[in-house]
Amino acid sequence: MLVTQKIRRMMICHKLEKWTSHFLSFTILVLMFLVHNSSAQKTAVSLSARKGVQSIEHGEGAEKLDVEYEGKIEFSDDDKLIKSISRGGYLKISNVTFGTRREILAEGIGGEISYQYFKGGRRVDFETEGKNWLSDVLIEVIRATGIDAEARVKRFHTNGGVRAVLKEVGKIRSDFVSHIYLQELLFIDNFNDAELLRIAAYIPEKLDSDYYINEIFKDHGFRLLKNNQAVGAFVLAALESMDSDFYVTEILKKALRRNMSNVVLDKVLSKVQKMESDHHKVTVLEYVFGTDLTDTHLLSVLNSVRNIESDYYKKVLLEEACRLVNQAASTVKVSYHKTAKEIKSDTDYGKIARCVK
Numbered sequence: 320m321l322v323t324q325k326i327r328r329m330m331i332c333h334k335l336e337k338w339t340s341h342f343l344s345f346t347i348l349v350l351m352f353l354v355h356n357s358s359a360q361k362t363a364v365s366l367s368a369r370k371g372v373q374s375i376e377h378g379e380g381a382e383k384l385d386v387e388y389e390g391k392i393e394f395s396d397d398d399k400l401i402k403s404i405s406r407g408g409y410l411k412i413s414n415v416t417f418g419t420r421r422e423i424l425a426e427g428i429g430g431e432i433s434y435q436y437f438k439g440g441r442r443v444d445f446e447t448e449g450k451n452w453l454s455d456v457l458i459e460v461i462r463a464t465g466i467d468a469e470a471r472v473k474r475f476h477t478n479g480g481v482r483a484v485l486k487e488v489g490k491i492r493s494d495f496v497s498h499i500y501l502q503e504l505l506f507i508d509n510f511n512d513a514e515l516l517r518i519a520a521y522i523p524e525k526l527d528s529d530y531y532i533n534e535i536f537k538d539h540g541f542r543l544l545k546n547n548q549a550v551g552a553f554v555l556a557a558l559e560s561m562d563s564d565f566y567v568t569e570i571l572k573k574a575l576r577r578n579m580s581n582v583v584l585d586k587v588l589s590k591v592q593k594m595e596s597d598h599h600k601v602t603v604l605e606y607v608f609g610t611d612l613t614d615t616h617l618l619s620v621l622n623s624v625r626n627i628e629s630d631y632y633k634k635v636l637l638e639e640a641c642r643l644v645n646q647a648a649s650t651v652k653v654s655y656h657k658t659a660k661e662i663k664s665d666t667d668y669g670k671i672a673r674c675v676k
Contacts, residue, residue, distance in 0.1 A: 373387070373464065374387045384456070384460070385411075385412070385413040386412055386413075388408070388411065391408060392467060394470075400454070400457070403432070404432055405427050406427050407427065408426070409425060409427065410424075410425045410460075410466075411424045414456060420438075421439075422436070425453075436453075462493075463492065465500070468499045468500050469503050471487070471500075472507075480514070482517075484504050488521075488525060489525065494527055497531075498531040501535055512548065515546050516549050519546075520552040520553065520555075521556075522536075522556070523556035524560065530563075532561060532566065536553070536569075540573050553570075558589075565596075565599065567599075572603075575603075576609070578611065584616055587607065588607070590603075591603050591604060591623050592622065592623050597629050597632055601627065601632045601635065604624070605636070607620060617654075618650070625661060630664060630667065633658070637655065637671045656675065659672050
């Protein structure tokens with residue numbers, strides 16, 4: 320296996336290990352938006368893991384779908400058949416539709432796949448009825464679990480490029496699974512500028528979870544940072560959709576190392592003013608000072624500093640702003656002194672005030 324493939328496997332496995340425990344089982348309840356005929360509905364999905372066995376419970380109206388699996392599983396290119404299951408692995412699918420329960424157990428035995436099919440609690444011949452039902456339900460199972468994501472992403476990309484992969488991701492209901500697909504897409508790492516821009520803007524728009532948006536940027540931000548337009552598009556979309564001060568700060572700490580357009584910086588400073596945490600405000604503003612700031616930006620920065628409660632933080636930021644303010648217009652200097660006057664300590668105020676002539 321190539322080194323890059325090993326690295327990819329290690330990163331994906333690291334993510335999955337967060338969902339797996341050798342001793343304890345846990346369940347995470349996630350509310351997700353489903354789109355049907357352009358109208359959104361909320362659906363509850365629970366994901367659990369125990370000793371390598373992954374379980375997904377998906378309930379929607381009168382229907383309920385449960386999936387349990389272990390091992391490496393591959394599907395046919397049309398997503399209607401199970402192509403292979405590793406030795407000792409299995410896939411169990413249970414579905415309740417209007418009170419009728421159907422269940423398939425597929426096991427990897429000696430290089431072959433063994434099937435058992437049950438309907439209403441009674442075993443039924445798989446070839447007669449079960450095969451058709453599996454063909455119908457398999458695509459929902461695939462999109463609900465993320466099984467065989469790497470191969471599917473490669474197939475969609477080979478056949479239709481980035482557009483085809485993102486179209487498929489748009490049909491996935493879970494942020495957890497969507498983020499796996501987006502991770503696999505970014506591992507391809509062979510995009511032109513337009514494709515990278517499209518991916519960058521898509522990630523925060525598609526994912527509701529601030530955690531998964533940050534996870535993707537944490538692992539693949541260096542790819543986006545190769546292109547100023549791409550990182551700008553990502554930041555704009557992230558600032559629009561994300562609520563967590565912590566995760567927004569984590570993203571901006573990396574993104575602000577690149578040159579941001581005035582439009583992006585305007586949005587960043589607007590977001591800072593809305594942050595509840597002084598700590599996160601200060602962290603972002605310290606990185607902002609490393610960018611090319613206009614006088615308008617400096618006025619926005621000083622306005623944010625005035626909204627910080629801690630005199631210590633105000634002092635730290637004003638000290639950092641001093642050099643830039645000295646090179647700015649008189650309106651900025653007036654705003655600086657106005658902000659400095661809010662510091663209660665006469666000693667600290669005097670030192671800050673003398674910094675700007």
